[in-house]
Amino acid sequence: MSTALATPPPASRSRWRRLRSRLGLGLLAGGGGALIVGYLSLIVLIPIAALVSHGLSISVVTHGAGLAFWRWHVSIGVRTFWEAITAPGAKEAIFLSLWLSLSVAAINAVMGVAIAWVLVRDKFFGKGLLEASIDLPFALPTIVAGVVLLAIYGVDSPIHVDLFETWMGLMMALLFVTLPFSVRAVQPVLASLDLESEAAARTLGAGSVRTFFTVVLPSIWPAVLGGFGLAFARAVGEFGSISLIAGGLGRTTTASYYVYNLTQGFLWTDAAAVSTLLLVLSLVILVTTNVIAHRYQRRTL
Amino acid sequence: MSISLNNLSKRYGSTHAVENVSAEITHGSLTAILGPSGSGKSTLLKLISGLEAPDEGRVIIDGDDVTDVDPRHRDIGFCFQSYAPFRHMNVAKNVGFGLKVRKRPAAEIDARVKELLALVKLDDKASRYPSQLSGGERQRMALARALAIEPRVLLLDEPFGALDAVVRQELRQWVKVLHEQIHVTTVLVTHDQQEAMEVADQLIVMSAGRVVQSGNPLALYESPATDFVHEFLGPSTVFGGVVTRPHDLELVSVYDGAMKGRITSIVSLGFEAQVTVELSDGTTTWVQLSRNELSKMGLRVALLVGVRRRTDADF
Numbered sequence: 063m064s065t066a067l068a069t070p071p072p073a074s075r076s077r078w079r080r081l082r083s084r085l086g087l088g089l090l091a092g093g094g095g096a097l098i099v100g101y102l103s104l105i106v107l108i109p110i111a112a113l114v115s116h117g118l119s120i121s122v123v124t125h126g127a128g129l130a131f132w133r134w135h136v137s138i139g140v141r142t143f144w145e146a147i148t149a150p151g152a153k154e155a156i157f158l159s160l161w162l163s164l165s166v167a168a169i170n171a172v173m174g175v176a177i178a179w180v181l182v183r184d185k186f187f188g189k190g191l192l193e194a195s196i197d198l199p200f201a202l203p204t205i206v207a208g209v210v211l212l213a214i215y216g217v218d219s220p221i222h223v224d225l226f227e228t229w230m231g232l233m234m235a236l237l238f239v240t241l242p243f244s245v246r247a248v249q250p251v252l253a254s255l256d257l258e259s260e261a262a263a264r265t266l267g268a269g270s271v272r273t274f275f276t277v278v279l280p281s282i283w284p285a286v287l288g289g290f291g292l293a294f295a296r297a298v299g300e301f302g303s304i305s306l307i308a309g310g311l312g313r314t315t316t317a318s319y320y321v322y323n324l325t326q327g328f329l330w331t332d333a334a335a336v337s338t339l340l341l342v343l344s345l346v347i348l349v350t351t352n353v354i355a356h357r358y359q360r361r362t363l
Numbered sequence: 364m365s366i367s368l369n370n371l372s373k374r375y376g377s378t379h380a381v382e383n384v385s386a387e388i389t390h391g392s393l394t395a396i397l398g399p400s401g402s403g404k405s406t407l408l409k410l411i412s413g414l415e416a417p418d419e420g421r422v423i424i425d426g427d428d429v430t431d432v433d434p435r436h437r438d439i440g441f442c443f444q445s446y447a448p449f450r451h452m453n454v455a456k457n458v459g460f461g462l463k464v465r466k467r468p469a470a471e472i473d474a475r476v477k478e479l480l481a482l483v484k485l486d487d488k489a490s491r492y493p494s495q496l497s498g499g500e501r502q503r504m505a506l507a508r509a510l511a512i513e514p515r516v517l518l519l520d521e522p523f524g525a526l527d528a529v530v531r532q533e534l535r536q537w538v539k540v541l542h543e544q545i546h547v548t549t550v551l552v553t554h555d556q557q558e559a560m561e562v563a564d565q566l567i568v569m570s571a572g573r574v575v576q577s578g579n580p581l582a583l584y585e586s587p588a589t590d591f592v593h594e595f596l597g598p599s600t601v602f603g604g605v606v607t608r609p610h611d612l613e614l615v616s617v618y619d620g621a622m623k624g625r626i627t628s629i630v631s632l633g634f635e636a637q638v639t640v641e642l643s644d645g646t647t648t649w650v651q652l653s654r655n656e657l658s659k660m661g662l663r664v665a666l667l668v669g670v671r672r673r674t675d676a677d678f
Contacts (some may be wrong), residue, residue, distance in 0.1 A: 258447035266461035
């Protein structure tokens with residue numbers, strides 16, 4: 063997220079780097095380094111390592127007595143892993159999560175730019191309210207989002223749109239919970255744009271659509287990609303809002319819901335295996351979008 | 364192409380940025396709109412470009428009333444103070460942007476871009492990005508980009524404002540030479556009187572949203588219409604109750620002067636020296652001397668001298 067969103071000023075990069083290191087608090091030099099590593103290990107690294115090792119059924123076996131490491135034998139249960147993620151139901155769930163998340167991230171990338179644009183460039187009545195409501199999905203427990211969506215698009219829909227146990231219902235929920243990522247990633251970058259570049263394009267004969275696609279969009283592109291990555295990762299992992307709408311049918315069982323079902327049957331290893339796959343997928347998308355955005359930025363800033 | 368501005372007014376809320384401004388800018392001239400910050404000079408430039416619409420008055424370019432024409436269709440080249448580069452395009456793409464918008468064939472665009480980059484001496488930087496250019500190079504790229512569309516009028520907003528002194532001086536000379544080569548009607552906005560005097564062949568002096576005086580630079584310098592123009596266009600001081608140029612005064616022996624006085628300070632600035640004199644009528648004035656005059660006369664602080672207008676001064 064940081065590489066996509068933190069935009070260094072258009073000074074030379076080396077100067078920016080020097081300034082940054084001078085402004086740094088020297089936190090890593092002091093005991094702070096140990097603190098940060100310890101904290102990250104406790105809340106992020108160790109649980110993830112445990113998950114991955116469990117998912118891949120990694121075990122360490124020692125032969126005979128003694129702790130000499132050459133007697134150790136590390137076994138990785140690649141086969142168990144493979145069986146867990148290709149099991150009937152698992153493949154479908156993972157596939158459903160993937161295409162839902164990709165399309166949700168894509169739709170919200172577009173809508174996020176549109177909403178951010180309106181928030182940054184326009185003045186209208188109720189703007190403050192809209193601004194505040196963007197963050198609502200952050201503040202709301204996602205299960206509540208599920209309840210709210212079912213109240214409107216459920217079986218007893220007051221507007222007669224029943225999305226219960228449909229992929230459209232799932233998509234609706236995912237669009238709702240990922241919207242803030244898409245909007246907030248783009249908004250500050252859009253606000254800091256140099257309006258004179260757009261005016262220059264206009265004096266050179268470009269219309270507003272052309273100006274948007276040739277001048278504005280390339281400038282906010284890294285931020286849009288960053289928002290896409292975050293929204294995707296969030297959508298892949300989303301459970302709360304989906305759990306109600308999915309209803310327990312096979313065709314609306316997403317990967318996260320599938321993992322939940324596995325844990326209900328105490329199939330911990332299988333659950334860890336599917337979870338590991340989800341983790342890797344999210345990581346791949348996040349890293350890829352960040353790398354693309356970073357490369358792009360290095361050239362133009 | 365000539366520009367006429369007829370009774371232009373522009374208000375922002377209750378402030379009159381531009382108030383009832385009329386001016387004629389002749390074909391092929393290099394005109395400087397000069398004024399202190401907040402005098403409305405940049406607003407006037409935006410009114411000519413169409414980036415701002417006037418509340419009242421008309422803008423006429425080459426006989427066409429363009430007041431209601433979108434800036435897209437005015438055929439103007441506008442250089443912004445920030446140069447407004449397209450950061451994600453290289454220099455060649457930046458320069459060719461206007462031609463691409465106009466759907467010219469690629470070969471023609473390439474040829475024209477090459478020609479312009481040679482003109483602004485950036486031929487070796489065609490594939491660089493704006494971030495890899497110096498301030499002066501960015502300014503030249505912005506100029507080439509504006510010139511690419513063969514504008515009827517070239518408008519420059521504080522073109523040298525963000526550059527350091529040496530580059531600034533170079534670029535001024537260069538713009539003057541460029542203008543002599545291509546002869547497009549050019550209007551530039553500046554707050555720097557020296558810059559305006561050096562580059563422009565016509566001046567429009569603005570203050571508080573109004574045009575105070577316009578004409579050729581030397582005429583304005585020699586016969587300013589108001590004290591404001593007098594003070595703004597060059598060094599000035601008051602002598603005998605009249606605003607005058609300090610180099611139009613001279614120091615003589617205490618018996619020859621029109622007025623007696625005592626030297627209170629001498630500031631040497633290389634070639635010139637500024638001598639401040641407290642006059643017998645209680646007022647203070649200063650006289651601009653060359654270094655030679657200063658040393659020849661053996662002036663020092665507290666010396667009693669006579670001050671008078673140079674006999675060869677003023678017409």
